[in-house]
Amino acid sequence: MSVTPVLEADVLRRQDPELADILLGELDRQSTTLQLVAAENFTSTAVLAALGSPLANKYAEGYPSTRYHGGCEMVDVAERLAVERAKALFGAEHANVQAHSGSSAVLAAYAALLRPGDTVLAMGLHFGGHLTHGSPANFSGRWFDFVGYGVEAESGLIDREQVRTLARTRRPKAIVCGSISYPRHLDYAFFREVADEVGAFLIADAAHPIGLVAGGAAPNPVPYADIVCATTHKVLRGPRGGMLLCGSELAERVDRAVFPFTQGGAQMHSIAAKAVAFGEAATPAFTGYAHQVVANARVLAEGLAREGLGVVTGGTDTHLLAVDPAPLGVDGRTARGRLAAAGIVLDCCALPHGDARGLRLGTAALTTQGMGEAEMTHLAGLFARALRDGGDGKRTREEVRDLAGRFPPYPR
Numbered sequence: 001m002s003v004t005p006v007l008e009a010d011v012l013r014r015q016d017p018e019l020a021d022i023l024l025g026e027l028d029r030q031s032t033t034l035q036l037v038a039a040e041n042f043t044s045t046a047v048l049a050a051l052g053s054p055l056a057n058k059y060a061e062g063y064p065s066t067r068y069h070g071g072c073e074m075v076d077v078a079e080r081l082a083v084e085r086a087k088a089l090f091g092a093e094h095a096n097v098q099a100h101s102g103s104s105a106v107l108a109a110y111a112a113l114l115r116p117g118d119t120v121l122a123m124g125l126h127f128g129g130h131l132t133h134g135s136p137a138n139f140s141g142r143w144f145d146f147v148g149y150g151v152e153a154e155s156g157l158i159d160r161e162q163v164r165t166l167a168r169t170r171r172p173k174a175i176v177c178g179s180i181s182y183p184r185h186l187d188y189a190f191f192r193e194v195a196d197e198v199g200a201f202l203i204a205d206a207a208h209p210i211g212l213v214a215g216g217a218a219p220n221p222v223p224y225a226d227i228v229c230a231t232t233h234k235v236l237r238g239p240r241g242g243m244l245l246c247g248s249e250l251a252e253r254v255d256r257a258v259f260p261f262t263q264g265g266a267q268m269h270s271i272a273a274k275a276v277a278f279g280e281a282a283t284p285a286f287t288g289y290a291h292q293v294v295a296n297a298r299v300l301a302e303g304l305a306r307e308g309l310g311v312v313t314g315g316t317d318t319h320l321l322a323v324d325p326a327p328l329g330v331d332g333r334t335a336r337g338r339l340a341a342a343g344i345v346l347d348c349c350a351l352p353h354g355d356a357r358g359l360r361l362g363t364a365a366l367t368t369q370g371m372g373e374a375e376m377t378h379l380a381g382l383f384a385r386a387l388r389d390g391g392d393g394k395r396t397r398e399e400v401r402d403l404a405g406r407f408p409p410y411p412r
């Protein structure tokens with residue numbers, strides 16, 4: 001079995017069989033279980049090839065043509081290509097593709113627009129805000145004064161009145177819209193309107209939906225937000241990493257906030273892999289993929305609801321769902337364990353109201369494998385059976401293995 005050029009060349013196996021076994025063991029795990037972690041996907045072998053390329057050797061502090069290191073001729077071309085492709089893909093005047101991760105992109109956005117102590121309005125962590133949206137365990141909660149908005153108890157939808165009221169009373173310097181588990185499209189025009197009313201910057205943390213945006217399956221925050229932060233590894237299907245998009249007027253502030261303010265040398269292999277992913281995301285095939293991701297998530301949501309699980313907001317517009325397993329008599333943590341035993345891999349998440357933990361799942365990886373609506377309906381049944389079986393359902397594990405085996409993520 002071969003995935004990366006390194007394994008293909010068998011170099012790693014000969015030089016470091018111990019590590020080669022770990023990589024192949026992980027490939028086996030990914031191929032024989034179902035990946036429903038909403039933040040994950042399977043990159044193409046072209047993306048993996050760029051990641052495993054000699055660009056990994058190159059130091060390149062600074063930006064194309066203004067590097068602190070010699071020998072940047074080729075990596076400059078790679079970074080310009082990534083930037084141009086990102087700008088074209090999202091209709092942005094400026095793109096920074098150096099952020100090492102989604103969190104680094106958010107840090108850079110704050111660094112570009114805020115000063116320590118500033119007030120920021122973002123989705124509360126309990127409702128689906130990310131750590132970088134004010135967790136006391138994160139730099140954001142330590143350095144800024146975060147105010148959290150939530151969702152309506154009945155509908156699970158963002159509580160617009162609360163957003164407006166908190167903005168008016170707390171006068172934040174920035175408003176952040178974006179979440180780790182909110183399954184619905186965000187109304188960026190609404191957030192822009194509130195931000196304008198109180199003179200705040202609008203930061204869209206589109207880490208999750210950005211791949212759907214690329215494929216035309218979700219609204220684009222670029223025309224509304226001052227800065228869009230994103231990851232490149234979720235639905236977008238690129239390497240693990242981050243990026244920022246903004247208008248020309250903030251370009252210099254954003255670039256300086258990434259380097260030299262919060263990062264050192266750019267990771268050129270990763271930037272090259274981002275360029276590959278942006279190129280792939282600009283194809284009609286990716287547009288079809290993004291819409292299939294959403295169609296699959298909707299069918300999965302319907303199937304899980306039919307099986308008796310609670311589905312937050314009653315469904316989804318995106319790749320992700322938040323579900324409550326309590327109606328089947330299991331709490332979130334137990335449910336995750338039972339599903340893992342059956343080979344269904346996902347995360348726990350906070351549920352909007354009360355203390356119970358729910359489950360967060362996404363369809364990006366399964367859709368890359370080629371699964372469609374029929375498989376989602378089948379999966380909903382396996383999912384519910386794994387929860388009811390108490391985790392020792394051997395038959396469910398075998399059926400999951402069989403389903404995964406019919407859709408190998410990489411050519412064997």
Ligand SMILES: Cc1ncc(COP(=O)(O)O)c(C=O)c1O
Nearest residue numbers: 039101102103130179180205207
């Ligand atoms: C909304 C949001 N912001 C930021 C991040 C951070 O991304 P990373 O894990 O690459 O730092 C995530 C990751 O899941 C996210 O969902």
